[in-house]
Amino acid sequence: MTNAATTAQLSQDGGPKIRLGIMMFLQYAVWGVWLPVLAIYLRASVDEGGLGFSGADVGWILGVAAASGAITAPFIAGQIADRFMNAEIALGILLLIGGLLNIGLAYVTDFVPFMLLSVGYSVCYMPTIALTNSICFANLSDPENAFPRVRVWGTIGWIVASTLFGLLYLQSNISLTWMPWFFEGTPKPDATTLIANSLIVSGVISMAYGVYAMLCLPRTRPTRSSKHPLAFLEAFGLLKYRGVLVLTLAALLISMIHNVYFVRTGPWLESIGFAKSEVGAVMSVGQIVEIFVLAVLGWFLKGLGFRLVITIGAIAYFLRFADFAWATSGPKELAFIGIALHGFCFAFFFAAAFIFIDRAAPKEARHSAQTAFGIAILGLGPILSGFFNGWLDQVGAATSLDARSEALKELGGLAVSWRSALEGMGVPLSEDGISYPAIWWTLAIVGALTALIVVVAFTDDSDKSSAAD
Structure with missing residues (x-):
């Protein structure tokens, strides 16, 4: 046999x-x-x-x-x-x-x-x-x-x-x-x-x-397989198509704030009243919702198309972090709404993006395209998040110099200007602790900008790219 x-x-x-x-x-x-x-x-x-x-x-x-x-x-x-x-x-x-x-x-x-x-x-x-x-x-x-x-x-x-x-x-x-x-x-x-x-x-x-x-x-x-070890690099040629290019740029931004979610959420949940023993259980609500959202993703893609579904995914990131900002000074139970949105964030943005890349690539290059896209959002995105997360320390620094660590005694010019802009929008800054609303609203704005980029610039031209030689 x-x-x-x-x-x-x-x-x-x-x-x-x-x-x-x-x-x-x-x-x-x-x-x-x-x-x-x-x-x-x-x-x-x-x-x-x-x-x-x-x-x-x-x-x-x-x-x-x-x-x-x-x-x-x-x-x-x-x-x-x-x-x-x-x-x-x-x-x-x-x-x-x-x-x-x-x-x-x-x-x-x-x-x-x-x-x-x-x-x-x-x-x-x-x-x-x-x-x-x-x-x-x-x-x-x-x-x-x-x-x-x-x-x-x-x-x-x-x-x-x-x-x-x-x-x-x-x-x-x-x-x-x-x-x-x-x-x-x-x-x-x-x-x-x-x-x-x-x-x-x-x-x-x-x-x-x-x-x-x-x-x-x-x-x-x-x-x-006899393929060259760097064969997947040929898939970067798909970036000449508008849909793939815009989606990749949008995914880099979302990948950056997605990674910050796992860095910041655990300590924040503890700061608003959840016990350390509850953090893993609370955050797992997102994975529970993810199961159900993935089950209906195909229906949404058929009914709404890639542009709207991916836009909704980016908006879900905005809503998640906006909810976290509100929950910082409100009932801690509000956090469950933002965490539950993880299912929509992951399924509507990342899962839909990988499906689009698979559809956009020529049949013989689909594996290489997935590999190249994965390197972009799982490789470059987290590296960008390392720089970004360090800058968020400055954005969320206490207003009192005595409450800051030595590394945050002097803030960079961009962080100072952004903190002033956030205060102008009514975002409170903490005097003696981490200003989580400033951090969460910064991430929310990145999500909103990404949604704007997708809805304005993205186009489903997968029929052209998949037919390319």
């Missing part, structure tokens, strides 16, 4: 789907257990049990590290794995190495080694996203219909990991309750320090997942 026949037969009996669903669950549990809460630990002072890093430091760690992984992923996943070894073996090796690096991160307290280890971890983890997708497509008989049902288990894995770590590990005297999130308890006094252990939990899950990948996943042999 041929490999294709074997795969088809197994797909019909559901064997691979169960194993692939477990794979996706673990893939995103590894990520979700630490990303929503790590910024709290990194930004908290040493006296509070954190590392005392600045906003710029955290932006560089979460931005540049992610960018490093995104940029190297095509070479690792697209070349080494595709040419020299089974995809499930490459996946397992990367997960084992990445798990060890993540465990090591929990014991590092200085910025430079933390940054370097984060880059190393990202270089191991980011290629696994492409590898898991490739394993799915190679082992599902009807990937177009079956893949979404398998991929949703990744979102569920993120929700479970991010929720349970905080509720079960950062609390004591835990009891069940009928109210979501079904667990309540007393926040541990050393919860900030304990957040570092999310990296250890992630590392252990990663290593167990790596063993599972090598032993249990369907055998996915290398294609040994």
Whole structure:
């Protein structure tokens, strides 16, 4: 029996789907257990049990590290794995190495080694996203219909990991309750320090997942493609088409503020009254909504078209951050509205953008186009967010010099002018703490400008670009 026949037969009996669903669950549990809460630990002072890093430091760690992984992923996943070894073996090796690096991160307290280890971890983890997708497509008989049902288990894995770590590990005297999130308890006094252990939990899950990948996943042999390692660079030629160019520029702006969301939201939620143990559960509301929005995305694309759907996605970013600004001085429950908008932000902008790129590219260049677009928004975007997040420290600095750190005693001219403009618009600045409304309204305005760019300049010319030689 041929490999294709074997795969088809197994797909019909559901064997691979169960194993692939477990794979996706673990893939995103590894990520979700630490990303929503790590910024709290990194930004908290040493006296509070954190590392005392600045906003710029955290932006560089979460931005540049992610960018490093995104940029190297095509070479690792697209070349080494595709040419020299089974995809499930490459996946397992990367997960084992990445798990060890993540465990090591929990014991590092200085910025430079933390940054370097984060880059190393990202270089191991980011290629696994492409590898898991490739394993799915190679082992599902009807990937177009079956893949979404398998991929949703990744979102569920993120929700479970991010929720349970905080509720079960950062609390004591835990009891069940009928109210979501079904667990309540007393926040541990050393919860900030304990957040570092999310990296250890992630590392252990990663290593167990790596063993599972090598032993249990369907055998996915290398294609040994003869394509040049830099073949995907040819896809940048699609930028000569207006639709692709405008969408890429808009995606860079959205990618920048999207990355800041994960850097700033955790510490902000704590500042408005949520316990550290609740942050992961609260932020997972966005992933829950994402499941339902992705389910109807195709209907919206058919009914409204790419321009309006992507514009709505950018507007959702504006509304999310505007809601955060209002929630800073209002009831903390308002934050749930902005977080729930994550589902619309991700699905209507990023998912729709990737679908458009797939449609805009010639059939033989679709993989290269996705790779090139991914490098732009997951590589360049996070790097820009590192600079931007450092500047936001100045925008949100306290008005009292005594309340500022040494690095923020003197603000740059652009930050001073922008703070004055925000005050003129009625945005309050805090005297002795972080001026979160100033930060959130800055991000909201970027979202609004992006929506304006898309609705004015974007055009669906995918019929021309996809027919190009």
